[in-house]
Amino acid sequence: MENQLKNAVVAAVEQLYGSAPDQSQITLQKTKKEFVGDWTLVTFPLLKLSRKNPAQTAQEIGDYLKENVSIVADINVINGFLNIVLKQGSWLDTLGKMDADANYGLVPVTENSPLVMIEYSSPNTNKPLHLGHIRNNLLGYSLAEIMKANGYKVIKTNIVNDRGIHICKSMLAWQKFGAGATPESVGKKGDHLVGDYYVAFDKAYKEEIKALMADGMSEDDAKKNAPLMLEAQEMLRKWEAGDAEVRALWQTMNQWVYDGFDETYKRMGVDFDKIYYESDTYLVGKEKVNEGLAKGLFFTKEDGSVWADMTDQGLDQKLLLRADGTSVYMTQDIGTASLRFQDYPINKMIYVVGNEQNYHFQVLSILLDRLGFEWGKDLVHFSYGMVELPEGKMKSREGTVVDADDLMDEMIGTATEISKELGKLDGMSQEEINAICTTIGLGSLKYFILKVDPRKNMTFNPKESIDFNGNTGSFIQYTYARIQSVLRKAAELGEVALGDVSLNEKEVALISTLASFPEVVKQAGKEYSPSLIANYTYDLVKEYNQFYHDYSILKEENEAVRAMRIVLSRNVAKVIKQAMALLGIGVPDKM
RNA sequence: GGUCCUGUAGUUCAAUGGAUAGAAUACGAGUUUCCUAAACUUUAGAUCCGGGUUCGAUUCCCGGCGGGACUACCA
Secondary structure, eight states: OHHHHHHHHHHHHHHHHSSOOOGGGOEEEEOOTTSSOSEEEEOGGGHHHHOSOHHHHHHHHHHHHHHHOTTEEEEEEETTEEEEEEOHHHHHHHHHHHHHOTTTTOBOOOTTSOEEEEEOOOOBTTSOOBHHHHHHHHHHHHHHHHHHHBTOEEEEEEEEBOOSHHHHHHHHHHHHHOTTOOHHHHTOOHHHHHHHHHHHHHHHHHHHHHHHHHTTOOHHHHHHHOHHHHHHHHHHHHHHHTOHHHHHHHHHHHHHHHHHHHHHHHHHTOOOSEEEEHHHHHHHHHHHHHHHHHTTSSEEOTTSOEEEEOGGGTOOEEEEEOTTSOBOHHHHHHHHHHHHHHHSOOSEEEEEEEGGGHHHHHHHHHHHHHTTOTTTTTOEEEEEOOEEBTTBSOOGGGTOOOBHHHHHHHHHHHHHHHHHHTTTTTTOOHHHHHHHHHHHHHHHHHHHHHTSOTTSOEEOOTTTSOOOSSSSHHHHHHHHHHHHHHHHHHHTTOOOOOOOOOOOHHHHHHHHHHHTHHHHHHHHHHHTOHHHHHHHHHHHHHHHHHHHHHSOSTTOSSHHHHHHHHHHHHHHHHHHHHHHHHTTOOOOSOO
């Protein structure tokens, strides 16, 4: 509809003023509520072509449209804004078409669709997931769904940082203080158990530092020479050397963590098509760097360390291999990229990683490009801001981290309480109650996080953010459930078909909002922005609730109008469900 | 110091360079014999400061001021 109008305006301008306008000169937007009309053309950019004042230009173009375009019913001009009223029939057509399309708003994926790989989550294996990971996971999953909806093949991937000094710390602490504890023996999720020992290490380590400093050692020296740290480093060396005992423990404890993560992922509703482990990729990275070195892309310093010179790009020199030949973060990412490239014909790579790593990805992009990866140059770092608490940043050492599992428990718990208070759960089985309250609790959490522009830092107030009224996930879910209830009753009346009826203002507004869904999906894909989908859905739902409040659906006496309202309602529900699916949020049939 | 991100009602968030800057919350005032009141209606409240470009700037550019991140042989 929008395109049809756009083309008509181009034709009008060409007819009237002799030359065709540029696409960028045509500003067509939805008419604001205060004015009469459906679409508004801003005429200012066209004045150069018309050589007339705004009002005149608008009037002339408007007259032409009214005369020559079948879907235009009427026009009015205010201050150089040309408001266009569309014919009722065209709205009914639009509604009919979307009603017939089960995949409304989605671009089908074909064999020739480009392949985009999305990396997200990427946890360390020494502690459980927290609120920051939740934002990452939700964004990554949603982005994948949005890209699919835009006709891309999508591979979701995860790089697990399973090796290094951090996991050795947990292992060491477990050996020393664990007394053989396992997730089963203490009845705790594996990731939490391993995280406990990471904390235990840190605590004991700090005490050692304090003691050494009391004996007169400087802080830096104390940190380096604390026995626990030396032991952890020794353990890492043994790991690198393939020491059987260390490797066995490493495998056991990592497996505990994976089992714990799996549970959390599953509950959160996110998944991966392919998981990479740093322990498998860091050696490939070393190889790649050495190849690059042989090709003269990198250089060696006197101590034997390998560097990339990025000064021609306005960046610094970047270390790729330490003097002892061991790898760093960048080396690993090069290796992972290399493996991925071998495994899949990647056209586009998106990394969902926090904005504190902007520099890293700037460098990685240049390095991959130099090493000959086709997608290296325009890899996308989907960079998102941090989640802060009202009192500031989360700090694991200070115990202010909001744990992912706890938070989900809390959300579901609150949803259950509120549902009970409202008497919504009467007569339901326990199973049904659990399913519904989980959907609601998680839906609110997800929506809360995804509705915010990803680039921005956001504040999460555990007390206040758990809200189920207003611009929230449950508001949207509630509306969906309400429509389902209407549709269930409508089904008893039999099949409905769209006839020729006249539409009221709210109905037109609703169809108009529904009609823009495909455009919103496209936009969200172009800008990598789940928040666009979230905010669109909220607008749609708010509009529907007003309509629902003002007009009856099933009790409407005019049969044709009733049928139209039922069709309208089921399409609102369809779009809500689809849009929420793009965010990874489920919708209940009742609540 | 340098690079990047960011600054909108008390608070949490919106606004392809377009009309009187939208919502939600919290605060006032209302709506249930009627399809689910987790809803709806309504009062009040905001673009950090100074320049520039433009018919028009919350948006783009420059300069301040405030917040954050990065600038590790940690990942």
